[in-house]
Amino acid sequence: TQNQAIHARSMLPCLDTPAVKATYEAHITVPASLIALMSAESTGQAAAFTEGVTYSFQQRVPIPAYLIALVIGRLESRDISPRVRVWSEKDVVDKAREEFSQTEEFLTIAESVCGEYVWGRYDLLVLPPSFPYGGMENPMLTFVTPTLLAGDKSLVDVVAHEIAHSWTGNLVTNKTWEHFWLNEGFTVFVERKILQRRSGNDHRHLAALEGLKSLKDSVETYGCSHRFTQLVPPLAGEDPDDAFSSVPYEKGFSLLFYLESLVGEEDFGAFLKAYIAQFRFKSIVTDDWKAFFLNFFKGRTELDVVDWQRWLYAPGMPPVENKIDMKLANGAHALADEWLNMPDAALAATSKRDEFGHMSTDEKIVFLNKLLDNGLNIARVEALEKAYGMSTSTNAEIKFRWQRLCVRAGWLPIQEAVKQFVTSQGRMKYVRPLYREMFKNEVFRDFACKCFVEHRSSYHNIAATMIAKDLHLDGHEGHAH
Numbered sequence: 001t002q003n004q005a006i007h008a009r010s011m012l013p014c015l016d017t018p019a020v021k022a023t024y025e026a027h028i029t030v031p032a033s034l035i036a037l038m039s040a041e042s043t044g045q046a047a048a049f050t051e052g053v054t055y056s057f058q059q060r061v062p063i064p065a066y067l068i069a070l071v072i073g074r075l076e077s078r079d080i081s082p083r084v085r086v087w088s089e090k091d092v093v094d095k096a097r098e099e100f101s102q103t104e105e106f107l108t109i110a111e112s113v114c115g116e117y118v119w120g121r122y123d124l125l126v127l128p129p130s131f132p133y134g135g136m137e138n139p140m141l142t143f144v145t146p147t148l149l150a151g152d153k154s155l156v157d158v159v160a161h162e163i164a165h166s167w168t169g170n171l172v173t174n175k176t177w178e179h180f181w182l183n184e185g186f187t188v189f190v191e192r193k194i195l196q197r198r199s200g201n202d203h204r205h206l207a208a209l210e211g212l213k214s215l216k217d218s219v220e221t222y223g224c225s226h227r228f229t230q231l232v233p234p235l236a237g238e239d240p241d242d243a244f245s246s247v248p249y250e251k252g253f254s255l256l257f258y259l260e261s262l263v264g265e266e267d268f269g270a271f272l273k274a275y276i277a278q279f280r281f282k283s284i285v286t287d288d289w290k291a292f293f294l295n296f297f298k299g300r301t302e303l304d305v306v307d308w309q310r311w312l313y314a315p316g317m318p319p320v321e322n323k324i325d326m327k328l329a330n331g332a333h334a335l336a337d338e339w340l341n342m343p344d345a346a347l348a349a350t351s352k353r354d355e356f357g358h359m360s361t362d363e364k365i366v367f368l369n370k371l372l373d374n375g376l377n378i379a380r381v382e383a384l385e386k387a388y389g390m391s392t393s394t395n396a397e398i399k400f401r402w403q404r405l406c407v408r409a410g411w412l413p414i415q416e417a418v419k420q421f422v423t424s425q426g427r428m429k430y431v432r433p434l435y436r437e438m439f440k441n442e443v444f445r446d447f448a449c450k451c452f453v454e455h456r457s458s459y460h461n462i463a464a465t466m467i468a469k470d471l472h473l474d475g476h477e478g479h480a481h
Helices: 090-099 103-114 157-164 181-199 201-222 247-263 265-279 286-296 301-305 308-313 327-341 344-348 361-374 378-388 396-409 412-424 428-440 442-458 461-470
Strands: 022-031 035-038 041-047 052-063 070-073 076-081 084-088 122-126 141-144 172-174 282-284
Touching (some): 035 052, 076 090, 076 103, 084 090, 084 103, 090 122, 103 181, 141 157, 157 181, 181 247, 181 286, 201 327, 247 265, 265 286, 327 361, 327 378, 344 378, 361 396, 396 412, 412 428, 428 442, 428 461
Parallel strands (some): 084 122, 122 141, 172 282
Antiparallel strands (some): 022 052
16 A cells, blocks of 8 residues: 555545544454555454454554555565564565665664654565655555665665654654655655764765755756745645655755754754654644744844745745765766766777776766766767666666666667666656656657556556656546647
8 A cells, every 4th residue: 555645545434634643453354375564563363264364453653544554465574683574575575684684773873863763663565666656654664665675785775764754754744745844854854864873974965965966856847936846835726746756855854954054963963852752643834843943942043044934935946055065976076077078089989997886876876966967968878888888787776867868868779778667667756757858858758658658557556647747648548638
């Protein structure tokens, strides 16, 4: 199931709003060959009808309906620590255990940042590839995409993000979806705090730089005066899924990062713990947070400079550009500049080079982001392919950016690889920008529409609905306007 934002109503009769929290218990009967799991504590199993089993669950912490989750499948589990276990199908579960082996460490750091972990267990479930999100923070049972299984733990920051939701989102919850940034901006902030404590401040800044790039992309996609680029957007009569983008995540993070720079890390850390303690088990709006924040820092004149109106309600990029330490990005940016400025004669003479292979995944992402900011022509794309064999990367984040660059340049040899990527998984972070990129370029437009119509049934309904809008396809017919 995927009940966020307003899909719990299609699973069970409920007050499907994050303003209301409730405990729940459930009994799920399945054939004996299958296992049922929920976002709750398992309280036992009993034989049911011939060949069947009934699993029982209880969630003792009040939660909004969007956090009720159910999964049924031929599942196996592996323990990572006494309170952390990973679940998946047989052919994925050992790989997942290895990839997510640091989960207990993330959880322990998160407790030191946010306070007591009230949920008891923290289990992970690796879903089939059609799952439309990177992760979904269902309490006690985070759902994650298999695109995180890079083989080198380079994409596990998504798990740190979902762990952080155990406090920001699941304990302190946005009362309506206009205030979604209270869930996501705070969670990105805590995720990067975990990263800072594990890997150092430089890595936190590098992640902030990557986040700023995805914020720019979202603002560009909507247009800088679009209401969905406001931190607190007006959503009356809107489907919250339509407003889903990196804005609440990264504009929200930018605001918190800015406020932290004004009051200092130590004091902001104390505020964060006090805020969670004050509002846990409740649903709140931005004004509740703001009043608590200003009261906590009463008399602190350094906050007089904050333009609250613009931060919260103005569309477009944030009103203040945060200072981001570029130390870890400098090498990647220098290499990108070299490629952007390389004379045509040198391009033609390119041979195999290895500096890209020696970079970390994060540095590779920064390198490709810089190229995406500037765009490349076909000659440069071909020279990069010759030098680094970019198309052979199996890392989803690298593949995604490289394919966007190629589509933007109109490089046709990439077409089959793009088709393979957008039809082998359905994570919206990857498939939506790639379909949009193809739609924008006439060379790929018909191919994109045909590819989607052909494979529509393999996508999750949320993803299929959004891609159809991205491709301007009309209703379920798959006819372009």
